[in-house]
Amino acid sequence: MTILSAEAQSVNNVSFSSKQIDILEAYLELGLKQGVAGITLQKNAGHLKLSLGTIHYHFGGKKNHGLLDSALIYVSQESFKYISFNIEQQETNANFNGVSTYIHTLFDWVSIKQHHALFWIYYFYLSTYDERSRRFNQAYLDMVHQRLRAMIVMGQKKGFYPKFTIRQTLIDQLFTQIMGSLLLASHDPNKENFQRQEKSAIAACDTLIKAMS
Structure with a gap:
């Protein structure tokens, strides 16, 4: 089980209402169709047939995170839950293959939740646009690094x-290989390319780990 840092735990503890989740899902779907950078509140309101006031009610004010920050948190939570659940299911059976299990689970999530994954890749790994988002970014990166380390430890056990x-240095190299393959997969999100990039990431990471042994 991955132990979360205080910052990562604070991100993971944020809760959203069903209405907020509906708005966030529409926001992410719109990003998949029109490009993450092209999303505006006006477009999202029109897509949902809601007023800007309604969106501000759910994501404005001092008590709420803004829409963008909420999307960053929501995608972090959903990806972490999916990956954690599926890896924990495999830890006790013969299908566990160390880091390869993590890579396979991650690519499954990216394939199933492409609207989440596009946003995740764009903001968490390609954007450092303000201090708060960098804080969310770093909290999530810490979780990924901890997960990779845990996969190796379990594989050793x-x-x-x-x-x-x-x-x-090994964790950093593994992370770089996995992210490179994910970026290539996201540029051409068809089944064959996903499978090819997943195999490439697994082979590259296996080589890096064997070089350390």
Whole structure:
């Protein structure tokens, strides 16, 4: 189980009403259709047939996170829940393959939730536009790094990997390989390309881990 930092835990503890989730899902769907950078509140309101006042009611004021910040938090929560649940299901069976299990689960999530994934990749990894978003970004990156380290540790315990000291440089290299493959997959999101990029990420990460043993 991945232990969350205080910052990551604070992001994970934010809750949304069903109406807020409906608005966020529409916002993310619109980003998939028109490009993340092209989304405006006006377009989102028109897409939902809601007034700007209604969106401001749910995502404005001092007590609420804004729409963009809420989308960052929501996508973080949903991806973390999906990946955590599926990995924990595989930890106790013969299908567990260390980092390869994480990569396969991540690519499954990206394939199933493309409207989440496009936003996730665009903002969490390609954008550093303000301090608050960088804070959310760093909290999520910390979770990803912790997850990769945990996958190697579990693989060592199960005899899948030999014992070696897990250095941060290895985690950084694994992360870079996985993100590179995800970016290539997102540019051409068809089944064959997803499978090709997933295999490429698994092979590259296996090579990096074997080089440490």
